Amino acid sequence: MNDNLKSFLSVLALVVLGALGTWWWYDNMELRWQSRRHLSEAAMKDRMLAATLLLRRNGRVVDGTGSLGELVLPKVAGGTMILSGASGTALPGQAQEMLDWVRRGNTLIAEPRSLTSAEKAALAALEPASDDEKDDEDDDEADATDKPASVLASAPGKAEARKEDKDEDEDEDLPPGKPAPASSFAAAADGDPLTDRYGARVRRDAKACRCRTQPAEADKDKPEAIAAARRERDKTVSRLTLPGKTYALELDGDMEELVSLPGAAAPLWSDDDGGAVRVYREGKGQVVLLTTDYFNNYQLDERDHGELLLALTDLAPGRHVTIVRNLNVLPWYKALWRHYSLFLVSLAVGLALMFWAAVRRFGPIVPAPKAERRSLLEHIDASGAWLWKADGGRQVLLDAARDDTLALIRRRAPALFRMPESQLWAMLARDCALLEADVIEALEQDAASHVTRFTRQIRTLQELRNHYER
Template sequence: MSERAKGILIALVLLIVGATGYWWWHDQMELRWTSVEHESAEATADPMLAATRLLRQNGRTVTGAGSLGELLVPQTAGGTMILSGASGTATPDQARELLEWVRRGNTLIAEPRWLGSDEQGLIAFSKEELAEHAAQEETGEESEEESEEEATAGEDASTTDEAPAAEEKAGDDEAAEAEADDHSDPLTDHLGARTRPDALACKCRTAPDEKDKNKPEAIAKARLAREQALSHLTLPGKPYALEIDAGTTEMVSLVNGAEPLWSDADGGAVRVYAEGKGRIVLVANSFFTNASLPQRDHAQLLLALTELTPGKQVTIVKRLNVLPWYQALWRHYQLALVSLAVCLALLFWSAVRRFGPLLPAPRAERRSLLEHIDASGAWLWKADGGRQVLLDAARDDTLALIRRRVPALFRMPEGELYAALARTCALLETDVSEALEQDAASHVTRFTRQIRTLQTLRNHYER
């Protein structure tokens, strides 16, 4: 190798080593600031903490309630109430109290419930939406005409299935009615507003493939996604529009629904309705939580909505869980006191319904078990057939023990069995035969010999 080639090779190696050392030093030794997302314990416990601090910094008086059940609506100060995450969970009594509170000249900010599957045909479409649906139907007419011939050919085959289909449809209608009853929203039903997923926004927000991101279709789709992600709201008396994150949820109106006083550009994010002297503000998403409040113009929207009423008082209901048992007891103490009084009256009645002097307590003396056994044996000895009962019990117990320990003996003839037992236990064969075969003896001596023979057999085979 020439000297020139060696010099080039050495220079190349030194360049690689130097570049590697520079990269290692820059990656391992240089200090750089990096942002780390962190959520404090207070923010985790209170999803409306940012909104609370923003309102207080702007001169509002903010009070919080853990749940709607804890809030005494008739005693709540006038102003603005924010129901965080209220989506059709208020009970009829709570909804009645809230609507009465709003009619006195206050503002309520809530979320309508989701659109039920049985309400799909009740949506009130705008003129633009109707024109779009008509265009879609025209493009689909040709394919429908082609499918009509195939459907006509199969009508004869499906005639027999009409009755089951009608029953199934009736069952579906009943299920839809039950679903509608289970998903009632007494707070906003009279407004006719529902929320549903924004299918167009969800479709436009689907990220394209890396290889297709520079194509005109992908660029147009990304531009449409950015347009769908924003909703513009012009407040009354303001010369400019607020930008609101439309998200993937939109509000829709049902047939015969109430008309809002004002809303955003397409009415899908924010709507303001008149309710007596007050206002009901419906929002499609939780714009005022800790994560959403810093986005877009949500903070300015919150301040503007709290200015709809003259009062500076703002009540924030953090969540809509049920009332704890101890708070429910304290809230309904009258019912608890009445129940306690009834229980005390029943206890008093059960205590005073007995008359006359108290009987003395019986003596606690107890006889021994042997005395009970001796008394039972003496009674059976005198009773008719009692002796046979005693002998049969002892005989059955002895034979069961021998059969369990030495089952081979019971394969012998009866005479050989008695001889084998007598030989094994050192007894007379006549005594064994008398104890296992004959009736109970009437004489005390013979009966005792029968029982003693059985006990000898039992003791031998129990070892």
């Protein structure tokens, strides 16, 4: 090997080593943004926050309420109402009010409740067995003929296990193999008065459950496993072609489907198999039944659920959307006020009156005074009232006040009484700033029979007394 070749190989090795080092550095040491699913605190409190923002961004006016019980349905604005997660909780009166609201040309979006065990048994008796179930039964019979008696002894337990897998959420209230009577549908109808008129229910889709098989952990990143998972997921997709549209919306089939009870109403239009969306005519408006809540924060961004929401809110001419977020449950204080407001107002008024009466008598009660210890003023007041009514009583009162006043003036100003009476009365009126006529009336004339004049006489005497007492 010559020197040129050695130099070339050395340079090539350095280039490869530098390229590998550069790749390792950028692969392990470089910072990259990674997307992570995160729910804000507002989204955790409001499961319909994403739908609210989407509708408002597209020109809808959105109002939300905590529960159906808080709505005053006759006053709800026209447009669209979404009952989110409130399937089967409407009371008969509320259901009738909602249907009346829909008949005026509005749209109601709701979810029917799930099948009961009686309804499942009745539907199982009416529907023929599917090909898969027949194959399972044939396989069971073939296995039973080939296995020994010791294995056959455990067959009933395995059959029961297969039955539970087939319908794992079915109750065991009815005897096995005995279908429910027809009256069971009427008994179950009490639980969902809103959607009973359409005969629609929700049940678990066994086919969708079997399609959701997960690949092994080691193979989940392989292209073949990803393609197989996509094909299995596509089997559960529901396709809906809206009226007047040429393309179909893809909806997540999930693991539930809409089924019809005997005598169910035919929908106005629905998805391809009627298992995801059904629309019924109700007066001038429409009632939309969904198999699940496609519009919550977790499912709105799946497939074409957002476009479905906008399309359904376009069915009604109004742009107003009312979202009911929770079940038909009122807080205790709101329910108490709604049903017993008159009683509460009466109770509050009664308590206020009792409090007012108690405040007026706040503190210990003062003992009543004893009758034998009456004050001197009461005696004087009673004597004056009696003399006022008695014959000559007024003159007695006036003479007593007059004599007392003249005696006081004689003690304080004896020189005045050396004057004649006419000059004396004029001097007293001047010194006390009184009218001479009032002084003469008080000191010379008889007691007046009129209350006003008698009071003036006594007042004049009192003013003379007050002047010479200083």
